[in-house]
Amino acid sequence: MILRHRERQPGNSPTNKRMKNVRKELFQKTGTYTTINEIWTKNEKGVISPKISDFLWKLCHNKHKVGTWFLRIKGWEDRAHCKCGKLETMNHILIECPLNQGRAIWNYMKEEWEQNLSKTSWLKPTIELIRGLGSIQLKNKPRWMNEAYIERTAEAIWMIWTLRNNRLFNKKVIPERPAIKMLKEALRRQNGPI
Numbered sequence: 400m401i402l403r404h405r406e407r408q409p410g411n412s413p414t415n416k417r418m419k420n421v422r423k424e425l426f427q428k429t430g431t432y433t434t435i436n437e438i439w440t441k442n443e444k445g446v447i448s449p450k451i452s453d454f455l456w457k458l459c460h461n462k463h464k465v466g467t468w469f470l471r472i473k474g475w476e477d478r479a480h481c482k483c484g485k486l487e488t489m490n491h492i493l494i495e496c497p498l499n500q501g502r503a504i505w506n507y508m509k510e511e512w513e514q515n516l517s518k519t520s521w522l523k524p525t526i527e528l529i530r531g532l533g534s535i536q537l538k539n540k541p542r543w544m545n546e547a548y549i550e551r552t553a554e555a556i557w558m559i560w561t562l563r564n565n566r567l568f569n570k571k572v573i574p575e576r577p578a579i580k581m582l583k584e585a586l587r588r589q590n591g592p593i
């Protein structure tokens with residue numbers, strides 16, 4: 400079950416500090432001024448699906464039990480590292496790790512966006528922008544284009560996360576080409592049958 404409208408932890412909590420960085424990044428990268436409350440709300444509403452909304456909520460609270468989470472458990476510290484050798488954080492998984500096909504996926508997203516969809520430059524997601532995904536407002540772009548950016552980015556994030564989990568828990572490594580094919584299919588499904 401997906402829980403919505405959950406606690407937001409105001410004040411000086413680590414989550415709130417994280418959200419302040421999200422707000423700052425949204426301003427620096429897109430020129431949009433927003434509030435932390437708005438960021439929470441927009442991640443729960445609009446074009447973000449319940450599945451991604453739930454993922455973003457956990458991401459904002461740092462609740463995903465990935466590598467660094469195991470540093471808290473005695474005897475399990477060796478699980479903190481990704482197979483590529485780096486400490487496994489959500490930033491590592493979604494942006495940096497070469498094993499989850501993130502590089503290929505983000506390159507594909509940029510190319511499609513710049514050459515076929517918007518013909519304007521792609522806003523490269525950072526972990527902060529991903530946390531504030533629902534609040535991204537591309538400069539001087541129509542609403543449909545903005546929504547397309549959010550929906551497509553959500554799909555790419557989900558794909559990378561799925562590839563990572565398959566690799567880790569099902570020992571199934573999906574190479575670059577089939578991974579891009581899966582992403583294309585997911586993006587097509589999102590737009591409905593044409």
Ligand SMILES: [Zn+2]
Pocket residue numbers: 481482483484485491495496497498
């Ligand atoms: Zn890695």
